[in-house]
Amino acid sequence: QQQVRQSSQSLTVWEGETAILNCSYENSAFDYFPWYQQFPGEGPALLIAIRSVSDKKEDGRFTIFFNKREKNLSLHIKDSQPGDSATYFCAASPNTNKVVFGTGTRLQVLP
Amino acid sequence: EAAVTQSPRNKVTVTGGNVTLSCRQTNSHNYMYWYRQDTGHGLRLIHYSYGAGNLQIGDVPDGYKATRTTQEDFFLLLELASPSQTSLYFCASSDWSSAETLYFGSGTRLTVL
Numbered sequence: 691q692q693q694v695r696q697s698s699q700s701l702t703v704w705e706g707e708t709a710i711l712n713c714s715y716e717n718s719a720f721d722y723f724p725w726y727q728q729f730p731g732e733g734p735a736l737l738i739a740i741r742s743v744s745d746k747k748e749d750g751r752f753t754i755f756f757n758k759r760e761k762n763l764s765l766h767i768k769d770s771q772p773g774d775s776a777t778y779f780c781a782a783s784p785n786t787n788k789v790v791f792g793t794g795t796r797l798q799v800l801p
Numbered sequence: 802e803a804a805v806t807q808s809p810r811n812k813v814t815v816t817g818g819n820v821t822l823s824c825r826q827t828n829s830h831n832y833m834y835w836y837r838q839d840t841g842h843g844l845r846l847i848h849y850s851y852g853a854g855n856l857q858i859g860d861v862p863d864g865y866k867a868t869r870t871t872q873e874d875f876f877l878l879l880e881l882a883s884p885s886q887t888s889l890y891f892c893a894s895s896d897w898s899s900a901e902t903l904y905f906g907s908g909t910r911l912t913v914l
Contacts, residue, residue, distance in 0.1 A: 694843075722901050733805070733891050733905030734844070779843060787832050787900030791844040 693717055694782050696792040704800050709767040711795045713780030716761065720782035723756065724789070725765050728777045737778070738765070770799045804828060807892050807906035814882050815914050822877040822909050824892030830904070831897045833875040835859070835867060837888040838908070844891065850875055882913045 695714045703709045713723075721742040726734035740747040740754045740763070747754045756763045767774055780792040805826045814820050826833060834849040846859035848867035856867055864886060866878040879886055889910050893903040 696843075724901065726903075731907070733893070733907050734903075735905065736902055739902075783901045785901075787849070787895055788846070789901060789903060790846075791836075793841060793843040 692793065693720075693790050694780055694792040696780050696795050698795050699793070700796040700798070702798045702800060703770050705770060705772060707770050709770045709774070709797055709799070711765040711767075711778050711780070711797065712762065713764065713792055714760075714762040715782050717782070717784065717790075718761075719784040720790075721785050722783045723754070723763055724781050724783075725752075725754065726779040726781060726791075728779065728794075734779055767797070770797075772799045772801050775799045805892055805894055805904055805906035807890075807909050809909060810907070811910045811912075813912045813914065816883060818879075818882045818913070820879040820882050820911065822879075822890055822892075822911070824875045824877075824906060825873050826875075826892075826894040826904070827873065828894070828896075828904075829872060830894035831872075832895045832900055833869060834893040834895075834903065835865070835875070835877045836891045836893065837861065838891060839888050847877065879911075882911075884913045887911060887913045 697712045724739035725737045727737040728734040738749045738752045751768045753766045777794045777796045779794045783789045808823045835847040836844045845861045850869040869875045892906045
């Protein structure tokens with residue numbers, strides 16, 4: 691049973707467009723939601739994260755929109771660049787060190 | 802930033818073989834983890850540890866043992882490897898003060914023939 695779901699296995703956008711990656715979760719105890727970025731041949735690395743008390747978190751071109759009532763969140767990548775091509779994992783944690791990951795969305799940004 | 806080093810980078814073994822994957826972190830983090838990554842499943846937690854000599858069971862522990870010998874070193878043991886354990890394995894660490902932030906190694910690709 692997948693506790694964190696990412697609706698798209700893959701997504702392709704053109705350079706300059708906004709990429710939107712969606713995620714949903716089941717466990718109401720989750721209160722910390724990180725997004726990890728993984729390039730081929732590397733381990734995942736923390737990109738941006740949000741706590742459930744907030745509905746938006748912005749860091750440069752990356753923004754998380756969070757809807758606690760609907761139990762979903764999305765990562766928006768504004769002005770997508772070919773260098774953003776990677777796999778993005780949505781994850782969740784109930785304020786502990788146990789982090790649950792989604793299945794990942796592979797983003798391809800075409801020049 | 803934490804440095805997490807895994808070895809070997811690639812490993813091939815046969816069914817029934819004995820395999821040890823190694824992980825070392827150099828930032829004195831308390832917590833260490835072993836995950837496996839498979840297409841369609843994302844990252845799944847196998848075992849984790851709060852410190853030397855401590856071991857906690859993760860979500861997919863069957864067929865795996867682990868041992869934390871020091872603050873820095875965490876090992877994953879497959880004593881009777883099976884083809885279903887063919888996967889990409891990641892070690893990660895985190896500090897007690899921000900335990901939810903994981904720092905990953907570069908991974909070990911294991912193939913069980």
